[in-house]
Amino acid sequence: MACLRDDESGGETGCWAASSSSSSMKVVSKRLSKINNNNNNNNNNGTSDEDEKNKLVMKYPFEKLFPVYVYAYARNDSPSVSDSGTTTTTTTHTLDADPIWHAITQDAKFQAENEPILCSILYANILAHDSLERSLCFVLANRLQNPTLLATQLIDIFSHVIFHDKSIHRSIRLDLQAFKDRDPACLSYTSSLLYMKGYHSLQSYRVAHALWNQGRVVLALALQSRISEVFGVDIHPAAKIGDGILLDHGTGVVIGETAVIGNQVSLMHGVTLGGTGKEVGDRHPKVGDSALLGARVTILGNIKVGDGAMIAAGSLVLKEVPSHSMVAGTPAQVIGFVNEQDPSLTMNHDATKEFFKHVAVSFREGRSNGEFSCAFHFRM
Numbered sequence: 053m054a055c056l057r058d059d060e061s062g063g064e065t066g067c068w069a070a071s072s073s074s075s076s077m078k079v080v081s082k083r084l085s086k087i088n089n090n091n092n093n094n095n096n097n098g099t100s101d102e103d104e105k106n107k108l109v110m111k112y113p114f115e116k117l118f119p120v121y122v123y124a125y126a127r128n129d130s131p132s133v134s135d136s137g138t139t140t141t142t143t144t145h146t147l148d149a150d151p152i153w154h155a156i157t158q159d160a161k162f163q164a165e166n167e168p169i170l171c172s173i174l175y176a177n178i179l180a181h182d183s184l185e186r187s188l189c190f191v192l193a194n195r196l197q198n199p200t201l202l203a204t205q206l207i208d209i210f211s212h213v214i215f216h217d218k219s220i221h222r223s224i225r226l227d228l229q230a231f232k233d234r235d236p237a238c239l240s241y242t243s244s245l246l247y248m249k250g251y252h253s254l255q256s257y258r259v260a261h262a263l264w265n266q267g268r269v270v271l272a273l274a275l276q277s278r279i280s281e282v283f284g285v286d287i288h289p290a291a292k293i294g295d296g297i298l299l300d301h302g303t304g305v306v307i308g309e310t311a312v313i314g315n316q317v318s319l320m321h322g323v324t325l326g327g328t329g330k331e332v333g334d335r336h337p338k339v340g341d342s343a344l345l346g347a348r349v350t351i352l353g354n355i356k357v358g359d360g361a362m363i364a365a366g367s368l369v370l371k372e373v374p375s376h377s378m379v380a381g382t383p384a385q386v387i388g389f390v391n392e393q394d395p396s397l398t399m400n401h402d403a404t405k406e407f408f409k410h411v412a413v414s415f416r417e418g419r420s421n422g423e424f425s426c427a428f429h430f431r432m
Contacts, residue, residue: 150183150184152225152229152241153184153187155240156178156184156241156245157178157179159240159241160174160178161174161179163242164179177190177191177246178242178245178246185211185214185221186211187245188210188224188245189210189211190207191245191246191252192210192252192259193210195252195282195283196256196275196278196279196282201278209259209263209271209275210259213259213262214259217262220258220262222295223255223258223295224258226296227254227255227295227298228241228251229296230296230297230298230316230318231244231248231250231251231298232244233397234298234300234397249282249284249285250299250300250301250302253279253285253287254285254287254297254299254302256275256283257276257279257285259275260272260287260289261290261291261292264290272289273289275289276288283302284302284303284304285299285302285305286307287305287306288307288308288309288311290309290310291307291309291310291311291312291313292311292312292313293307294313294314294315294316294317294341295315296315296316296317297313297318297319298318298319298396300319300320301320301321302321303321303322304321304323305319305323305324306324306326307325307336308326308336309336310333310334310335310336310354311325311336311338311339312336312337312338312339314339314340314342314343315341316341316342316394316396317339317342317345317396318344318397320345320346320347320348320349321347321348322348322349323345323347323348323349323351324349324351324352325337325339325351326350327352328352335353335354336354337352337354337355337356337357338354338355338356338357339357340357340359340361340375341359341360341394342360342394342395342396343357343358343360343361343362343395344361344362344363344396345357345363346367347366348366349363349365349366349367350369351363351369352368352369352370353370355370355371355372355373356372357369357372358373358375358376360375360390360393360394360395360396361373361376361378361379361395362377362379362390363379364380364381364384364387367380367382367384368381368382368383368384369383369384370383373386374386374389376389376390376392377390
């Protein structure tokens with residue numbers, strides 16, 4: 053077990069072990085205070101933040117605390133492949149250039165001060181790293197590891213994929229923003245990064261999808277299996293999913309091989325995008341931008357769900373859904389249209405009182421006329 057020594061405090065020693073957790077919390081708290089005090093002094097003395105950061109890393113090397121991440125933390129520059137196919141070296145995001153990462157690190161420091169028992173978690177997963185990409189690799193690897201698939205191996209796989217695919221840099225941030233903006237249970241970027249399995253499963257899928265496109269099919273499928281086992285979310289690595297996606301809760305989500313999901317889509321728990329039988333080829337749904345799929349929605353077959361459509365919880369969708377329509381039922385039918393351009397962003401699942409009054413009146417009139425149609429075209 054790695055230990056942390058604070059020689060300047062008269063030889064006080066803290067170890068990341070349960071038997072001495074209180075002393076480690078004190079040491080980490082002292083270090084947080086030193087970092088904050090040094091930052092304030094640097095601003096007054098004109099010392100650059102980068103110079104002070106290097107001094108702090110040399111004085112308090114994170115690799116002594118978390119040796120599993122030594123090789124990844126030490127590399128500040130990462131190779132990337134340009135559009136022309138040439139390999140170049142690019143520097144990872146800095147705090148100033150990445151406001152989301154800056155907010156995460158500041159929140160992690162605040163949480164460490166106010167909840168010392170979480171210090172080791174916050175340092176290992178966030179504060180020991182210099183970018184969101186590195187932190188995410190560490191978090192996912194430690195969630196998905198098992199005795200035969202080690203965290204160090206997974207970190208190597210995730211790092212190689214993420215740092216060579218610039219589109220993933222964008223996706224992980226837009227997804228993180230989606231969780232922060234649309235999930236009222238999400239307190240901060242930090243809580244999504246550390247604790248929300250919907251976010252974890254989605255980013256793990258993105259790595260598996262990149263591996264699938266590289267022809268590493270067996271590894272991609274092995275990763276899919278592990279994601280399903282750990283998170284309860286089954287996304288085929290060949291599926292195509294856009295940016296700014298919210299998997300709220302995530303549990304029970306199933307997305308088939310030829311499914312396509314647009315940008316800014318919100319999916320509740322239990323959503324299934326499946327086929328209708330043993331047919332091969334293009335056999336799964338295509339969901340447009342900004343659609344909202346309620347809990348336990350099942351969409352079967354190669355059908356299209358239009359942009360901005362809203363599908364009520366528990367619906368079984370077997371035919372195409374018009375854009376900006378609201379469908380419900382088993383099988384689902386159009387029951388109205390929504391005025392909202394992007395229902396996935398507002399997350400408003402509830403119809404208005406006037407809407408339900410209209411449905412009740414229409415149904416009563418339909419019964420008196422011997423008609424039982426549920427297709428009430430009413431604009432909300």
